[in-house]
Amino acid sequence: MCEKYQNIPNSNVFKIYADGVSRTGLSESSDVRNQWIFISEIGQRKHNKLTEIYRKKFEKKGIKCLTAYFPHRAGGYNTIEELYREKRICIDMPKWNGAHVKEQIESVYGRKIDETEWKKLATERNKDARYVYDIESKICFGTAKNKVYMIGPCIVQGATAASLDESLGDCLNGEIRRLSDEYAVEGRTCGLYSFAEYEKILKSLTVTENDIIILIDRLNSWNKQKCYKRCID
Numbered sequence: 001m002c003e004k005y006q007n008i009p010n011s012n013v014f015k016i017y018a019d020g021v022s023r024t025g026l027s028e029s030s031d032v033r034n035q036w037i038f039i040s041e042i043g044q045r046k047h048n049k050l051t052e053i054y055r056k057k058f059e060k061k062g063i064k065c066l067t068a069y070f071p072h073r074a075g076g077y078n079t080i081e082e083l084y085r086e087k088r089i090c091i092d093m094p095k096w097n098g099a100h101v102k103e104q105i106e107s108v109y110g111r112k113i114d115e116t117e118w119k120k121l122a123t124e125r126n127k128d129a130r131y132v133y134d135i136e137s138k139i140c141f142g143t144a145k146n147k148v149y150m151i152g153p154c155i156v157q158g159a160t161a162a163s164l165d166e167s168l169g170d171c172l173n174g175e176i177r178r179l180s181d182e183y184a185v186e187g188r189t190c191g192l193y194s195f196a197e198y199e200k201i202l203k204s205l206t207v208t209e210n211d212i213i214i215l216i217d218r219l220n221s222w223n224k225q226k227c228y229k230r231c232i233d
Helices: 029-060 080-087 101-109 115-125 168-179 195-204 221-232
Strands: 064-070 138-141 146-152 183-189 212-218
Touching: 029 064, 029 195, 029 212, 138 168, 146 168, 146 195, 168 183
Parallel strands: 064 212, 146 183, 146 212
Antiparallel strands: 138 183
16 A cells, blocks of 8 residues: 655655545545544554664663653543643644533643633743754753653643643753753653654764653553563563
8 A cells, every 4th residue: 555656755655546436425524534544643653663673773782771661541631741642632722612621621721721812821831942954843841951851742842731831841850950950851752652763863873971862652552561671671
């Protein structure tokens, strides 16, 4: 089903052959998603594979590299991030009339929040000077020489927090500074299915022997046992 094109990476081409029909029989967006979810799964497996490949590469070079996998499905909604992952909705512009998103956000924050307020909070957050837009876009928490690189999807960017002060990066930076002033957290964001961009980021890192890398990924069913075994070993 896949056809190789000259000068185009295989990972960027997926050709599907199908007979045309007069009606799709799919009335809801969820119907379409359920029919084609396997494409997302292929992309996610590729992303997981890259995470493990580069973890081994970094460790072989003597660089401390950790992986943080979050579940494929959150089950309950105790945090904004879990809600985002489960509903696959960008909270910057939430669908307030669908999937009880508004109620879930208010539950997490413990107060009433309307769409206008959330958009205002997100706009202000995006002006934060810790976002650095240069040749390489990144989020910098501190200026220490040694880095803790945090590489992953929207949770790294802080896209589902009202402020970077509530983001994972700031939380991690605060915990590190309790122990040492010699490290600063630096975040690099890449979508879960953008594995070509993901690999580009991993290849471009300028890492010293004292740096630490944390690769954040979604745990797909195919590698659960593999990761579990590595953890207990």
